[in-house]
Amino acid sequence: MDPRRLDYTGEGIGEDELLATPYAQVRAWVDAAVARSSSAPDVVEPLAAAVATVDAEGRPNVRTVLLRFLDERGPGFVTALTSTKGREIADNPRVAAGLTWPAMYRAVRFRGVAVELDRDEVAEYWRSRPWGSRISAWASQQSQPVSSRAQLEAAARARAEQFPDHGGADDVPVPDFWGGYRVVCDEVELWGGRRDRLHDRIVYRRVGEGDLGDALSWEVSRRQP
Numbered sequence: 001m002d003p004r005r006l007d008y009t010g011e012g013i014g015e016d017e018l019l020a021t022p023y024a025q026v027r028a029w030v031d032a033a034v035a036r037s038s039s040a041p042d043v044v045e046p047l048a049a050a051v052a053t054v055d056a057e058g059r060p061n062v063r064t065v066l067l068r069f070l071d072e073r074g075p076g077f078v079t080a081l082t083s084t085k086g087r088e089i090a091d092n093p094r095v096a097a098g099l100t101w102p103a104m105y106r107a108v109r110f111r112g113v114a115v116e117l118d119r120d121e122v123a124e125y126w127r128s129r130p131w132g133s134r135i136s137a138w139a140s141q142q143s144q145p146v147s148s149r150a151q152l153e154a155a156a157r158a159r160a161e162q163f164p165d166h167g168g169a170d171d172v173p174v175p176d177f178w179g180g181y182r183v184v185c186d187e188v189e190l191w192g193g194r195r196d197r198l199h200d201r202i203v204y205r206r207v208g209e210g211d212l213g214d215a216l217s218w219e220v221s222r223r224q225p
Contacts, residue, residue, distance in 0.1 A: 008193030010105025012200035015220065022188045022204040023072045023212035026108055029190070030070060033101045042103035051077065052096045053088040053114075061088060067099065068125060069117070069182060072213030075110055076117060078125065078180035080142035089114045089181060097183055105193030112185035122179045127169035134172035135159045185212060189223075199225040 019025045033046035047067040054060050061084060069076030075097060079085055089095065095114045100107040126134065139156040146152050163172040185206070192200040201223040208217030 007195050008105045008197070008199070009195060010193040012105075012192035012194045013190055013202055014200065015202065015222070018202065018220065021072075021213050021215045022185075022218055025190065026075075026188065026212070027070065029101075029106055029108060030067075030099070033099075033104060033106070036101075036104065040103075043101055046099075046101065048099070049075065049077065050098045050100075051085065053085050054092055054094075055088055056091060061085070068180065069121075072211040074112065074183045074185050074212060076180055076182035078117075078122070078178070080137070080140070080175075080177055081116070081179045082177045083142035085143075086179075095181075095183060107191040109187075109189040109191070110183050110185050111187040112183045114181040115184050117180040117182055119174075119179070123174050125180070126174045126178070131165045131167075131171060135163065137178050138163070138172065138175055188212070188218075197225065201225055 019028060030046070033043055037043040037046045045066070048064050049067045050062050051065050052060055052062040063085065065077040065079065067075055068078050077097075081090075093114045095112065097110045098107060129137075135156055138159040139152065165171055187206065188204040190200075190202045192202075194200060203221050203223055204218040205221065206217060207219045208214065210217030212218075
């Protein structure tokens, strides 16, 4: 018997527990994960999300980003628009994303279309980032090859000299090549782990034009695990 095999002891989720809208339900789970991360060591990065795209040949790519936006319009993240994910989204905006909290026996899966964030929204978030994070965004040609760690650090030092830290939100301007995306969802799935791998999968599927806060735009169903 594999000593690493665990029996999931989560409470799962039932249809009678669902909140009024997919947004309300996802927000409740995200907030619970964030709250647990502040008091327990088993949820280290509650906003870490896997985002999957496909390249021009239809080959999938997946990477981890941090969820920086979540409202009725959908989940969102920031990135260099010139990165691999940015280029692939430009060619094919259909994406999937997932949040997973193993210690809580919960996961959320999103499927939909990535839409570029409004520049005002990008700028507002950019100003909230620490100075060092803003410098790194300028220094990194995201997804491009680099000869060494030393070259990357030299680029960061050059940008730090260009945009010195005066303690202000506008010390470092927003690069034109930097932005983000929101996933406009067609489907949202909630996964709740249970014993003997008989897990719960509750799915919201779009049937109307409303956002995640519009209950009438979503049909709820259960899938087998």
